[in-house]
Amino acid sequence: GAGVSQTPSNKVTEKGKYVELRCDPISGHTALYWYRQSLGQGPEFLIYFQGTGAADDSGLPNDRFFAVRPEGSVSTLKIQRTERGDSAVYLCASSLGLAALNPAADTQYFGPGTRLTVL
Amino acid sequence: AQKITQTQPGMFVQEKEAVTLDCTYDTSDPSYGLFWYKQPSSGEMIFLIYQGSYDQQNATEGRYSLNFQKARKSANLVISASQLGDSAMYFCAMREVYGNNRLAFGKGNQVVVIP
Numbered sequence: 708g709a710g711v712s713q714t715p716s717n718k719v720t721e722k723g724k725y726v727e728l729r730c731d732p733i734s735g736h737t738a739l740y741w742y743r744q745s746l747g748q749g750p751e752f753l754i755y756f757q758g759t760g761a762a763d764d765s766g767l768p769n770d771r772f773f774a775v776r777p778e779g780s781v782s783t784l785k786i787q788r789t790e791r792g793d794s795a796v797y798l799c800a801s802s803l804g805l806a807a808l809n810p811a812a813d814t815q816y817f818g819p820g821t822r823l824t825v826l
Numbered sequence: 827a828q829k830i831t832q833t834q835p836g837m838f839v840q841e842k843e844a845v846t847l848d849c850t851y852d853t854s855d856p857s858y859g860l861f862w863y864k865q866p867s868s869g870e871m872i873f874l875i876y877q878g879s880y881d882q883q884n885a886t887e888g889r890y891s892l893n894f895q896k897a898r899k900s901a902n903l904v905i906s907a908s909q910l911g912d913s914a915m916y917f918c919a920m921r922e923v924y925g926n927n928r929l930a931f932g933k934g935n936q937v938v939v940i941p
Contacts, residue, residue, distance in 0.1 A: 738927065749830075749917050749931030750871070763926050796869060800929075811859035811878050811923050817871035 709733070711818035713799050719824045720789055728784040728821045730799030738804030739782050740815060741774055744796045756782060757804050789825045796820040829853065830918050832932035839908050839939050846893070847903040847935045849918030857923040860901040862892070865934070866914040874916075877901055908939045 712731040720726050732739050738757055742750035752766040756776045776782040786793055800815040831850045839845040862874045877885045877892045885892040893902040905912055915936055919929040
């Protein structure tokens with residue numbers, strides 16, 4: 708079946724602009740996650756959705772970052788007043804979530820990422 | 827505090843040889859899961875193998891196996907019979923069940939397979 712998809716694959720913007728990054732999870736996955744990966748680092752958690760609600764947004768760096776998942780499927784990560792330090796690869800992942808029989812084994816499957824460059 | 831530690835420098839391995847990638851972790855949660863992901867130059871994170879904290883046996887998945895030593899808090903990945911396509915970054919990650927649902931990643935191990 709189809710995996711996690713993300714659009715756009717690349718986004719170049721100017722400092723101060725607003726950007727939206729889209730994630731389409733695996734069908735049937737109730738949990739959705741956003742991570743950010745800077746060069747030479749492992750991914751860092753941003754936010755986790757269970758269904759439509761943000762169950763944990765403690766990883767969002769500041770109030771310029773916001774994410775929604777209005778119908779419990781597609782999610783959009785929104786970044787206002789972008790800064791050069793926001794440049795990174797933004798990864799989306801999905802998992803079975805509460806439907807997982809074994810929470811510890813609830814594997815997250817990742818999309819190809821969106822490479823954001825802020826000039 | 828860093829929850830996942832991967833400290834090996836970049837590794838070169840001969841094709842068809844085995845390679846071991848080190849991962850140590852830190853948690854006080856009694857129930858957790860450990861995951862390894864592969865990230866080739868294309869950038870996508872590919873799930874490889876999972877080990878649960880209560881699993882009695884080491885996980886295996888094709889050419890991948892996990893050397894899980896719970897008392898030492900280590901979960902080393904072993905890739906047997908390396909192939910050129912194994913050249914990639916490899917990330918160890920942990921999910922604490924009673925903490926939250928996020929994955930905490932290490933900084934990764936770079937592997938280059940040479941013919």
